[in-house]
Amino acid sequence: MDVLWMIPLLLLMIIPLLMCTSSTFVFYFKKFFYVAWMMVLALIGIPLCILKSGGRDIENMRIIRFMVRHVKYLLGLRFEVSGWEHLQTEGPYVVISNHQSSLDVLGLMEILPDRCTTIAKKELIYAGTVGLICWLGGIVFINRKKTSDAKSVMADAAKTMLDDQIRLWVFPEGTRNQNGDLLPFKKGAFHLAVQAQVPIIPVVFSSYSNFYLRKEKQFKSGIIRLKILPKIETKGMTSDDVASLSDKSFDLMRAAFLDISDSITRSNGPVRH
Numbered sequence: 498m499d500v501l502w503m504i505p506l507l508l509l510m511i512i513p514l515l516m517c518t519s520s521t522f523v524f525y526f527k528k529f530f531y532v533a534w535m536m537v538l539a540l541i542g543i544p545l546c547i548l549k550s551g552g553r554d555i556e557n558m559r560i561i562r563f564m565v566r567h568v569k570y571l572l573g574l575r576f577e578v579s580g581w582e583h584l585q586t587e588g589p590y591v592v593i594s595n596h597q598s599s600l601d602v603l604g605l606m607e608i609l610p611d612r613c614t615t616i617a618k619k620e621l622i623y624a625g626t627v628g629l630i631c632w633l634g635g636i637v638f639i640n641r642k643k644t645s646d647a648k649s650v651m652a653d654a655a656k657t658m659l660d661d662q663i664r665l666w667v668f669p670e671g672t673r674n675q676n677g678d679l680l681p682f683k684k685g686a687f688h689l690a691v692q693a694q695v696p697i698i699p700v701v702f703s704s705y706s707n708f709y710l711r712k713e714k715q716f717k718s719g720i721i722r723l724k725i726l727p728k729i730e731t732k733g734m735t736s737d738d739v740a741s742l743s744d745k746s747f748d749l750m751r752a753a754f755l756d757i758s759d760s761i762t763r764s765n766g767p768v769r770h
């Protein structure tokens with residue numbers, strides 16, 4: 498008798514068993530599933546984007562946003578968003594947020610305004626179908642190792658923001674960080690906003706440490722609080738104001754991060770740093 502057909506059957510029995518008994522298995526399974534599912538979604542999304550816009554176009558972010566919105570349910574995550582009114586700002590602006598993990602993409606898609614794309618490290622373009630759909634969505638790729646290149650790409654982006662009336666989402670920490678606090682901010686996002694003379698809208702993701710712990714290999718269900726803060730105007734500012742603008746944004750975001758992460762602690766148990 499052919500036993501090959503039994504392999505999927507066995508997997509169907511073993512996977513739920515392991516999911517119930519081993520939190521390490523859940524961790525790896527959810528991580529693998531997340532990457533694999535995003536790759537599949539991107540594969541489906543690529544022809545849709547090409548059919549809609551014919552190539553690289555910020556309007557493709559609508560398709561991507563729509564296609565990613567259900568993924569939170571598959572991973573057992575929920576978002577609680579506050580401050581929606583602060584995103585109701587006309588015209589271009591720069592959104593800045595803290596960056597803990599690639600899971601941030603789920604929160605980003607939860608609130609992504611129209612005509613908004615992101616700035617990302619150039620390595621992301623090589624991430625298979627995900628890289629290609631990022632390119633189609635108009636994501637601006639920068640080389641973090643070459644500051645002069647990154648600066649000139651961002652100066653072009655400042656001009657494009659105004660010419661094409663687009664918004665840009667930047668992660669000013671410049672890398673993923675789960676140390677229970679924010680990393681010092683890099684300056685690019687603030688130069689961008691000052692050069693384009695557009696407001697900055699800070700967005701804060703609460704700490705993931707009550708459901709996702711990389712070292713301990715835990716990936717439980719959880720709630721992520723997303724707090725959108727009031728815009729910070731940059732009209733009349735020059736590059737001399739960038740340092741104080743960055744410090745002000747950092748202080749506001751850090752206070753909000755500690756505040757919303759603490760309130761999760763109270764309802765879901767202690768936050769571990």
Ligand SMILES: CCCCCCCCCCCCCCCCC(=O)SCCNC(=O)CCNC(=O)[C@H](O)C(C)(C)COP(=O)(O)OP(=O)(O)OC[C@H]1O[C@@H](n2cnc3c(N)ncnc32)[C@H](O)[C@@H]1OP(=O)(O)O
Pocket residue numbers: 535536538539542560561564565596602605615616617618621627630631636639640641644647648649651652667668669670671672673682683684685686688689739
């Ligand atoms: C359908 C299914 C789909 C499935 C998939 C869906 C995917 C969907 C897409 C979602 C994508 C999400 C992608 C997330 C990716 C996130 C990332 O990749 S984060 C990493 C990349 N981003 C960043 O790094 C942005 C933040 N970094 C900066 O802004 C940096 O400043 C920098 C521009 C990279 C420069 O880096 P560095 O040199 O290390 O930094 P500084 O210390 O800040 O700057 C040095 C110096 O230069 C001055 N300066 C910086 N920028 C500018 C500028 N634009 N113009 C002029 N001058 C600038 C700065 O002031 C410093 O000088 P100073 O004298 O010391 O002040």
Ligand SMILES: CCCCCCCC/C=C\CCCCCCCC(=O)OC[C@@H](O)COP(=O)(O)O
Pocket residue numbers: 531532533535536596598599600602618621623624625627671672673
């Ligand atoms: C050819 C196969 C290549 C496989 C690569 C897998 C790619 C990931 C696929 C799906 C994940 C979902 C969306 C990913 C977008 C998130 C990108 C991200 O978070 O990049 C990290 C970057 O911000 C900071 O990087 P570092 O922490 O500085 O490093």
